[in-house]
């Protein structure tokens with residue numbers, strides 16, 4: 001049985017913030033939903049692309065894609081075809097392959113990522129980390145030097161993007177995805193094929209790799225699975241010391257440090273929403289990622305009590321009725337609890353509550369300080385395109401005194 005894989009991504013403007021699990025069916029029970037006629041239109045999955053083919057001479061017709069797209073027949077559930085699009089020259093020759101519908105490939109191709117040279121820090125090796133085997137976790141990423149809040153750990157473009165569908169059978173999907181991966185330049189293809197997997201079944205190796213390593217993004221209203229090979233080595237912790245964000249213009253996956261990391265310490269992100277109870281997180285990790293989390297938060301006897309106190313405090317701070325017990329002291333307690341739980345990468349809401357709580361008692365300096373921290377935390381977690389970023393930007397531009405919350409609790 002295939003488990004499902006969960007991960008998150010946040011995107012705009014053609015993207016939107018999204019969090020969802022990828023559920024896959026067992027290989028042996030998946031019905032082939034495309035007609036046999038459609039098979040005639042498939043190319044051989046492992047047939048290597050030859051630039052000497054006549055079609056390659058017309059490559060500019062397909063720019064930025066190097067090959068004439070090869071497509072499925074029209075799939076009834078989406079009333080469209082899915083095609084393989086590859087650009088070996090993407091990101092200075094790192095390359096990228098997509099499996100998506102033509103209109104969305106067009107949207108991807110219009111992104112700055114395809115239209116202009118990428119900023120030089122993207123896809124550059126950094127000296128911040130190295131990979132190593134971690135007992136019980138496979139390969140992980142360890143800090144190569146002391147890292148501080150806000151330090152950038154990685155900035156990479158993806159190798160593989162696939163439309164999330166349930167139209168194709170697992171074997172057929174494997175055929176198409178393999179074609180997409182086979183067309184990548186050798187370096188990134190090797191990295192992709194060397195990534196970890198869940199089942200170990202060679203027949204579905206590409207899907208297996210995607211299952212263990214994918215993030216999801218929504219593009220034009222459609223979920224896509226995305227693999228960033230370097231970032232894939234980040235293991236999970238329920239109190240992670242790093243946070244990721246995706247720049248939708250450049251398709252770049254960034255990872256930043258959210259609390260000090262000592263040399264040799266493992267760098268981690270959270271695969272699950274960390275403000276859910278231990279059992280929920282455990283179940284998601286087990287079913288989605290096939291491992292039992294043994295991190296300190298999962299073993300802590302008081303972590304769930306702290307979560308419930310966090311929720312109570314947030315409910316009070318969100319209560320603007322005259323009877324509300326909300327106060328700056330309550331906001332400070334909330335901030336402390338987030339820190340105690342190791343959730344420094346998820347403090348945007350807590351900082352926001354603090355900004356409002358201080359503004360509500362007429363402390364403009366503290367309100368502005370916390371609004372700035374809320375904006376910074378959102379930028380690091382969700383990017384600048386999300387509405388909450390604009391909300392705090394607006395607060396800071398207008399000033400605490402102009403905000404609706406000003407002196408609302410005096």
Ligand SMILES: C[S@@+](CC[C@H](N)C(=O)[O-])C[C@H]1O[C@@H](n2cnc3c(N)ncnc32)[C@H](O)[C@@H]1O
Nearest residue numbers: 137138139196212213232233234235236289291
């Ligand atoms: C995205 S990969 C992370 C890198 C992976 N460890 C590797 O060897 O390439 C996800 C897989 O890593 C392993 N993993 C990640 N975090 C873990 C943790 N906290 N404990 C145990 N295994 C973990 C699981 O096997 C999971 O399916």
